[in-house]
Amino acid sequence: MPLPPWISDLPALDLLLSVAETGSVGRAAQAHGISQPSASARIARLERRLGVPLLVRSRRGSLLTPAGQAVAVWTQQVVEAAHTLADGVRTLRADQEARLRVAASLTIAEYMLPAWLLTVRRTHPGTEISVGVSNSAGVCEMVRAGGVDLGFVESPDIPAGLSRRQVGDDRVALVVSAGYPLAARAGQEIPVTDILEQPLLLREPGSGTRDTFLNAVGGKAPHATSLGSTTTILATTRAGGGIGVVSSRATAAPVAAGELVELTVRGLDLTRPLHAVWLGRAPTALAEDLLAAIGPR
The missing domain is CATH 1.10.10.10 (Winged helix-like DNA-binding domain superfamily/Winged helix DNA-binding domain)
Known part of the structure; x- marks a missing residue:
């Protein structure tokens, strides 16, 4: 009743x-x-x-x-x-109001989040800030469960029920070791079919980097190996184990040093938006301050 x-x-x-x-x-x-x-x-x-x-x-x-x-x-x-x-x-x-709980996917956590959090620490020196790191699917689950106030993901698909705001963009790069056979074709436009015939080193299921690549190639990667971290992929790529599929932010230094060679693939768009996600209509006040530190909406 x-x-x-x-x-x-x-x-x-x-x-x-x-x-x-x-x-x-x-x-x-x-x-x-x-x-x-x-x-x-x-x-x-x-x-x-x-x-x-x-x-x-x-x-x-x-x-x-x-x-x-x-x-x-x-x-x-x-x-x-x-x-x-x-x-x-x-x-x-x-x-x-006294704490900020954040989770971020690996690329954002390593290459972008530290500078963002530094700005918040300067303006809110007494705030307790905790950071969790997972792949994009894991971050979304943490936000859904209420374990964090704000999540940052690289996945092209945001689950229903989460609010979002784009905070930047990124590009997935395909790299090989300098001695790998395809390295000789650097600067040329390589067909996607040639790429898919090679061993591909991908992040684990749930990774935004993996999803971006698979969406771009039609969902199929018959010779793919799943590895749990960008560091492992880069190490395996340096050893000649295949084509590494990781964020261009992670490959910039080894490519500049000549350790790795980036491949250009014909007609393959591997750019992706980076999003902040949260539960509810609006983020918490501290989460909003963090988003303001990142830049305009």
Whole structure:
């Protein structure tokens, strides 16, 4: 059976308890920080909604009717529970204002997040900041579960139920060792079919880098090996183990040093947006400050 509409009028029920305690609508109004006419109007409205008289008013003050006394007894635990709820929520808000919980996919965590967090630490030196690192799918699960306030992902697909904001973009690069046979074709446009015939070194399922590449090539990579980190992929690529598929941010230094060679693939667009994700319509205040540090929306 659904609750009646008047049950939501907790401020009026709380006011009724104060009248019972003080013996006066005026003193109860003062305790609640409202005027006496306003307090009288609230009690009168509550009487109409309940359908029973609650107070007997006289020159000496206000007394509860027998019905009013019964309602006051039943109200006591309800109002106390409401105060417990209000205090708990205030505590949660204070805790939320004092800490920022972030999760980021590996590329963002390694190459972008440190500078972003440094800005927040400068403006909020007393804030506790915790950072979790996972692949894009893992980050979205952490946000969904309420384990973090804000997540950063590289995946081209954002799960339903999460709010998002683009915070940048990235490009997936295909690289090989300098001695790998395809390195001789660097600078040329290599057909996708030639790439798919080679051993491909991909991140694990759930990685935004992996998803970006597979979406671009139609979802098929028959000679792919899944590796759990960008570092492992780069090490295997240097050893001649195949074509490394990682963020261009991770390959910039080894390509500049001549350790790796980037391949150009005909008609293959491997750019991708980077997103912040969170639960609810708006991020927390600290999360919004972090997004502001990243730049315009």
